[in-house]
Amino acid sequence: MKSKMIIAVTAFLLFLFCMLTVTYYAKRKINEPVDNYNFDYSTCLNYKVKDNYGQPGHERFRTILHRENTFAQYVKLLEEFNSADNFRYIEAxxxxxxxxxxxxxxxxxxPGYGSLSEEELESFINQRAKAEDGSIxxxxxxxxxxISEKAFTEDLSLQAHVVRGNAFSASDFLYNGNRIPVLLGYDYLELYQIGDVITVLYAGYPLELKVIGFxxxxxxxxxGSTDISLDTYILLPSFDIEAEYAKNNQIFSNLHYSHKTRGFFTVTKNVEEAINEFEEIVEKSGLDYVYFPLPE
Structure with missing residues (x-):
């Protein structure tokens, strides 16, 4: 992706740091015993997947972004998650x-509406940034x-919740640099029309989003305990990237797959066997991933 923008990221990094700090203390490192928790793990069927990069004592995320084999590692990890015997991976x-x-x-x-002050929210609006051509x-x-195709059609059945326009189709989940179809949450209904194009930065890279439905x-x-209304969200297909495109757009592809591999998993059989399988997959991948429980 040659049209990367150079952006002012102070407010973004502050937001990201706050989010990581909150989630860090909820995580369980892979080698920590389950006994550290005050609830019965055997009854918890739903888990959030996160990575540990950038946390104290762990590798910097920036380091793995530039490694030649990182994309292949992400692809393999995602394949292993999706073919697990004892849990179902939900890519959302x-x-x-x-x-x-x-x-x-x-x-x-x-992000942060309802928990941040009005002044803090204002700091995220109309931040000045410098584009690659030097313009402001x-x-x-x-x-x-x-959201992946499987999660959209099966796990969350969101295709049944499209109130206007069209749901995602199979072709929407493969990316080669084209405009990305999106579904907008209900609160956007009076703000946009089908066919409108919204320009955003995603992971610091410019994308054009085409509205196909609401x-x-x-x-x-x-x-589990996660219950997020999508009324104020823009929903993108969690698209796959072909190897040739990834080779020419390494950083963007690695950033995107770091999101694809931070979904959820639901135990389908025995809890202990599911957790053991998850840990074995992660250890074999060479990547630094953890999980934490989402009890009902």
Whole structure:
């Protein structure tokens, strides 16, 4: 991807740091005993998958982004997750998007709405950034989410929640640099039309999103104790990237697959066997991943 933008990321990094700090203390390192928890692990069937990069004592994320074999490691890890015998991997993950241009919409679409002060929210709106050509642009942090075809049609059945327009089709889940079809949450219904194009930064790279439909006001991601309404989200297909494209766009591809591999898993058989299988897959991958429980 040759059109990478150089952006001012102070506010973004602050937001990311806060999110990582919160999730870090909820994680269980792979070699820590289950007895450290105050609940019965054998009854917990749903788990969140995260990576440990950038945490104290762990490798920096920037380091693995530039490794030649990282993309292949991510692809293999995802394949192993999706073919596990004792758990079902659900590829759904919230992501930070950055709206490009003067922001025209409300505060509810901004990450942290409801928990941040008005002043803090304002710091995420119309941040000045420098594009690759040296021009000044404005960016605003907004909520996004990725979902795989399997999670969309089977695990969360979101195709039944499209209230206007069309659901994702199989071809939407393969990316080769083209415009990306998206579904908008219900609160966007009066703000955009089918066919509108929204320019955003995703992982610091510019993407054009084409609106193909809208979700109803009952759309959500509900897995264990996680229950997230999608009313204020932009839903992107968690697209696969072909090896040749990834070779020419290494950093973007690695960043994207780092999101694809931070979903959820649900135990389908024995809990202990599922956890052991997860840990074996991660250890074999050479990547640094952990999980934490989402009890009902």
């Amino acid at each position: 993950h919230d992501v930070l998007l950055q709206y490009v241009g003067l922001y025209p919409n409300g505060d509810s679409f901004i 642009i404005h960016i605003t942090n907004i909520k996004g989410a990725l 979700l109803d006001n009952t759309s959500s991601v509900h897995i």
